[in-house]
């Protein structure tokens with residue numbers, strides 16, 4: 134569900150005609166709908182209502198401060214994977230006691246930062262990390278709240294790059310071995326064992342893998358508690374998929390119902406870490422057609438956004454629907470929609486049938502709110518694009534377009550290379 138609809142042939146974000154935004158700030162830009170973001174959070178969070186739970190938005194999907202504030206005001210916590218994301222979450226006003234920290238490669242500095250800020254818990258991904266956290270907490274004279282991220286060896290049936298809960302993946306501690314780690318953790322003086330955690334992958338389109346994970350976690354918890362430890366928190370991770378093309382993921386309501394049913398009588402606090410499902414379809418990338426190049430074998434629609442702005446098609450071969458912002462009755466052509474980057478992997482869509490556009494026409498690359506801007510780069514010395522939030526008949530820039538000066542702001546020429554004056 135989203136609030137991007139045609140009105141008299143012109144695509145609108147809520148009540149704002151998209152050409153108006155393009156006219157005001159130029160292209161390309163990411164565009165998010167405030168109403169959609171609120172709606173998505175509530176649709177996800179409400180079905181868990183009666184159960185003690187915390188919905189921690191996975192920042193890596195979209196860490197813009199304004200978006201974090203929208204969720205934060207609705208009661209969201211944050212799932213972070215770096216010190217930078219912790220900084221962002223705090224700046225956006227997410228209370229530290231609602232922040233969970235995942236990630237296989239936390240540095241000393243990041244662990245110290247998290248402990249000093251008193252976050253809710255660290256999800257520990259290796260035996261060595263457990264020992265390191267204990268040492269750092271000891272030095273800071275603190276008790277570090279931890280869960281062990283277990284790898285339940287479940288096939289989430291998604292793209293291999295975003296499967297994370299298989300034995301061959303780098304994430305978590307093997308679920309069988311984790312029991313011994315809990316026993317060790319218990320002996321470490323500076324740890325407070327809070328819970329168990331897993332996250333099996335992203336863009337999941339079935340409930341079964343989640344339920345399988347819940348089943349395995351429940352068994353593990355029983356075994357851990359059999360050793361005399363108390364587990365207060367079950368972190369089930371994120372991963373619920375969205376519709377990019379024809380996919381039919383479970384509605385968040387069904388997802389919640391299935392999970393709650395699998396949990397049975399459960400009084401522990403449940404943590405959920407949704408990313409994509411909250412922001413993916415609440416955002417689009419708006420780009421302008423620069424050239425239409427017709428070839429013998431292929432046609433190319435060359436636009437002003439590239440793989441540096443939206444990496445998913447190049448990285449995963451992902452599908453994003455592409456819509457003309459202004460409907461037209463031109464005949465249709467089949468073309469690749471490509472960016473200006475000097476790489477053949479720079480495409481937003483392959484062999485797509487679209488009404489023949491002309492230079493200057495706007496295209497909307499849909500479902501780009503998750504892992505869109507957050508994965509963007511300055512490759513080819515391209516300033517990162519603006520981000521815009523629509524609300525009713527108004528819109529606000531929530532991240533300015535970068536300038537050329539921004540591109541070089543942190544670089545320094547060593548004295549020996551400076552021209553003698």
Ligand SMILES: *Cc1c(COP(=O)(O)O)cnc(C)c1O
Pocket residue numbers: 191193194212214235236332334335336370371372373406407408409410503
């Ligand atoms: C990426 C990630 C998420 C969010 O995944 P989505 O598929 O966007 O919901 C949640 N938890 C962890 C640990 C992650 O790495």
